[in-house]
Amino acid sequence: MAASLILRNSTRSILPYPLHTQFTPPSTLATKSLSLLNFAKMEGSEITEEVRNKAGEKDLSSKKKVFVAGATGSTGKRIVEQLLAKGFAVKAGVRDIEKAKATLSQGNPALHFVKADVTEGSDKLAAAIGDDSEAVICATGFRPGWDLLAPWKVDNFGTVNLVEACRKVNVNRFILISSILVNGAAVGQLLNPVYILLNVFGLTLVAKLQAEQHIRKSGINYTIIRPGGLRNEPPSGNVVMEPEDALFEGSISRDQVAEVAVEALNFPEASYKVVEIVSRPDAPKRSYHDLFGSISQR
Numbered sequence: 001m002a003a004s005l006i007l008r009n010s011t012r013s014i015l016p017y018p019l020h021t022q023f024t025p026p027s028t029l030a031t032k033s034l035s036l037l038n039f040a041k042m043e044g045s046e047i048t049e050e051v052r053n054k055a056g057e058k059d060l061s062s063k064k065k066v067f068v069a070g071a072t073g074s075t076g077k078r079i080v081e082q083l084l085a086k087g088f089a090v091k092a093g094v095r096d097i098e099k100a101k102a103t104l105s106q107g108n109p110a111l112h113f114v115k116a117d118v119t120e121g122s123d124k125l126a127a128a129i130g131d132d133s134e135a136v137i138c139a140t141g142f143r144p145g146w147d148l149l150a151p152w153k154v155d156n157f158g159t160v161n162l163v164e165a166c167r168k169v170n171v172n173r174f175i176l177i178s179s180i181l182v183n184g185a186a187v188g189q190l191l192n193p194v195y196i197l198l199n200v201f202g203l204t205l206v207a208k209l210q211a212e213q214h215i216r217k218s219g220i221n222y223t224i225i226r227p228g229g230l231r232n233e234p235p236s237g238n239v240v241m242e243p244e245d246a247l248f249e250g251s252i253s254r255d256q257v258a259e260v261a262v263e264a265l266n267f268p269e270a271s272y273k274v275v276e277i278v279s280r281p282d283a284p285k286r287s288y289h290d291l292f293g294s295i296s297q298r
């Protein structure tokens, strides 16, 4: 995004996002010969399962499939990689399938690409999500360009389209990568430099807040993840998770944002919640059961 570029090149340190931040997410058994091996990864695990046949080969039709919008993005591709590593099947919703194949590891039979531009309406998106996805993770974000309405089209209407598409194909789990400070105006952050900067370029945070409000009214089981400034570097601290409108500064590795998005699928404690996340070196290491469980629903 345009604001991303500006902040990335900045050398001053007055901004809540640190300067190194880059502003740029079983079935029943087919035959009796199959044996079910449940790979519940963590306490409270809800949906990660693998089925293997007698030869020990994975039965891909039994994997839980997650649709990832924005799968070619810096966070989206990490979400795809982590989902695959945890035994999910992934339908990567992308604008350009050839570019996606170059960006994401190929050759994994559990990864499929499907064309999905979130600005093209909910019918097309519903067809892309299909009747075999059990959850949608949205890691889209407008790309900088001449279209000043792009944030509104992608980060607001695009996300709304995705939610409506989920309703059309009865997908009842939605994870959104949003941002801290989206509600900044209402909570005394109107003069926060990041709030100002990100809204100067197409009202990005306001657009994201509109989409969040739509999700919350939709009835869908949501987890809205609001990260601080995103970094490409590996984690340098532990995840700090707070309720909405509590964090106004800080940053986090995209690896950790992807992990939070994937773990949200595993923990019922993440349902119907807005969580704000940054990482801090001095923060204690906490389980996701504990982190999500510490946030109340509103």
Ligand SMILES: NC(=O)c1ccc[n+]([C@@H]2O[C@H](COP(=O)([O-])OP(=O)(O)OC[C@H]3O[C@@H](n4cnc5c(N)ncnc54)[C@H](OP(=O)(O)O)[C@@H]3O)[C@@H](O)[C@H]2O)c1
Pocket (backbone or CB within 6 Å): 001, 004, 021, 022, 023, 024, 025, 069, 070, 071, 072, 073, 074, 075, 076, 094, 095, 096, 116, 117, 118, 119, 139, 140, 141, 142, 143, 154, 158, 177, 178, 179, 180, 227, 228, 229, 230, 231, 254
């Ligand atoms: N940067 C930060 O510091 C920061 C901080 C907090 C929150 N966030 C938010 O976190 C999310 C992820 O950020 P990121 O920097 O990892 O993202 P990113 O690398 O900028 O990737 C954006 C993704 O959105 C896709 N996209 C753009 N327009 C689309 C459209 N019309 N239809 C479908 N997909 C579209 C892009 O696809 P193409 O590859 O085809 O362009 C790309 O996959 C964003 O919502 C961002 O606003 C960012």
